[in-house]
Amino acid sequence: MIQSMTGFGKHVIQLPSKKITIEIKSLNSKNLDLNARIPSNYREKELELRKIIANSLLRGKVDFGLYIELTGNETTTKINEEVVKTYMDQLGNMANGDNLRLLDIAMRLPDALKTDKADIDEEEYKTIQEVLKKALSEINIFRTEEGKVLEKDFITRISSLQELLEEVKKMDVERIGTIRERLEKAVADLKVELDKNRFEQELIYYLEKYDITEEKVRLKNHLDYFSSTLTSADSNGKKLGFISQEIGREINTIGSKANFAPMQQLVVQMKDELEKIKEQMLNVL
Missing domain, CATH: 3.30.230 (Ribosomal Protein S5; domain 2)
Structure with missing residues (x-):
C-alpha cells in the first residue's frame, strides 16, 4: 500500500x-x-x-x-531586582520622574530580566x-488516506495504458502490411529491374528494424510490475518512479519505430497517461 x-x-x-x-x-x-x-x-x-x-x-x-x-x-523568567534598582537610581539622578515611569524605562533596558536554565x-x-x-x-x-487516493488514480492510469497497448497490438499487423505496401509501391514507381529475391531480403531486413515485438512484451511486463508493486506492504515511491521511467522508454521506442500515423496517435495518448502518473509520483513516499 x-x-x-x-x-x-x-x-x-x-x-x-x-x-x-x-x-x-x-x-x-x-x-x-x-x-x-x-x-x-x-x-x-x-x-x-x-x-x-x-x-x-x-x-x-x-x-x-x-x-x-x-x-x-x-516560570523560569524572573526580574533582576538589583539591576532594575540600579537603573532607576541612575535615571532618577538624571531626570525627575515618577517611579512608575522610571520602572517602565528600567524594565526595557538590558539584563532587566533573567532566565534560569531549567533542567x-x-x-x-x-x-x-x-x-x-x-x-x-x-x-x-x-x-495513508492520501495514498489510497493516489493508488486509485494510478490503477486507472495503468489500466488505460494496458488498453492502449492492446490497441497497439491489434494495429501492429495492419501497420506492417501498410509499410510493406508503401515500400513496394515506392520501388515500383522507380520503374527499374530488381532481383526479386534480393529485394525480398532487403525488405525483410528493413521491416525488422520496425518490429516492436520486444517493446510490446517489455511494456506489458513493466505495467504488470507497476501494478504488483502498488499492492506491496511498503510504500515504494522510488521503485515506482524507476518503473515509470522504464515504461516511458518502451513507449518512446514504440513511437520512434511506429512509422504509422494511427499508432503514433496511440503513443501520444500513452505518453499523456504516463505524464500524469509521473506528476502524481512526486508525492509518493
Missing part, C-alpha cells in the same frame, strides 16, 4: 501547570528535510526527537513544532515523546 508524503498530525496534552502541543506537517521531497522548532531548554534533546521522526516518516519536507505553554504559576524534567520529556508518537500516528494515518 502506498503512502503520500503530504500529511498533518497534531496532538495536545494538558499537564497540571503546562500545555504541551506538537504539530507535524509534511510535503513531498526527494529525501527527509526536517525543520524543527522547539524550546531552547529542549535543544539538547533535538537529535533524539529528530531520530524518532525520521524513523517514522522516512521521507518528505517535514515541519516539526514543539510548543510548551505555561498554565500555572511556574529537563525526565517525566515531562517522556510525556513529550508519547505526544510525539501520537502526532506521528495521526500524520501517518493522513498519509
Whole structure:
C-alpha cells in the first residue's frame, strides 16, 4: 500500500501547570528535510526527537513544532531586582520622574530580566515523546488516506495504458502490411529491374528494424510490475518512479519505430497517461 508524503498530525496534552502541543506537517521531497522548532531548554534533546521522526516518516519536507505553554504559576523568567534598582537610581539622578515611569524605562533596558536554565524534567520529556508518537500516528494515518487516493488514480492510469497497448497490438499487423505496401509501391514507381529475391531480403531486413515485438512484451511486463508493486506492504515511491521511467522508454521506442500515423496517435495518448502518473509520483513516499 502506498503512502503520500503530504500529511498533518497534531496532538495536545494538558499537564497540571503546562500545555504541551506538537504539530507535524509534511510535503513531498526527494529525501527527509526536517525543520524543527522547539524550546531552547529542549535543544539538547533535538537529535533524539529528530531520530524518532525520521524513523517514522522516512521521507518528505517535514515541519516539526514543539510548543510548551505555561498554565500555572511556574516560570523560569524572573526580574533582576538589583539591576532594575540600579537603573532607576541612575535615571532618577538624571531626570525627575515618577517611579512608575522610571520602572517602565528600567524594565526595557538590558539584563532587566533573567532566565534560569531549567533542567529537563525526565517525566515531562517522556510525556513529550508519547505526544510525539501520537502526532506521528495521526500524520501517518493522513498519509495513508492520501495514498489510497493516489493508488486509485494510478490503477486507472495503468489500466488505460494496458488498453492502449492492446490497441497497439491489434494495429501492429495492419501497420506492417501498410509499410510493406508503401515500400513496394515506392520501388515500383522507380520503374527499374530488381532481383526479386534480393529485394525480398532487403525488405525483410528493413521491416525488422520496425518490429516492436520486444517493446510490446517489455511494456506489458513493466505495467504488470507497476501494478504488483502498488499492492506491496511498503510504500515504494522510488521503485515506482524507476518503473515509470522504464515504461516511458518502451513507449518512446514504440513511437520512434511506429512509422504509422494511427499508432503514433496511440503513443501520444500513452505518453499523456504516463505524464500524469509521473506528476502524481512526486508525492509518493
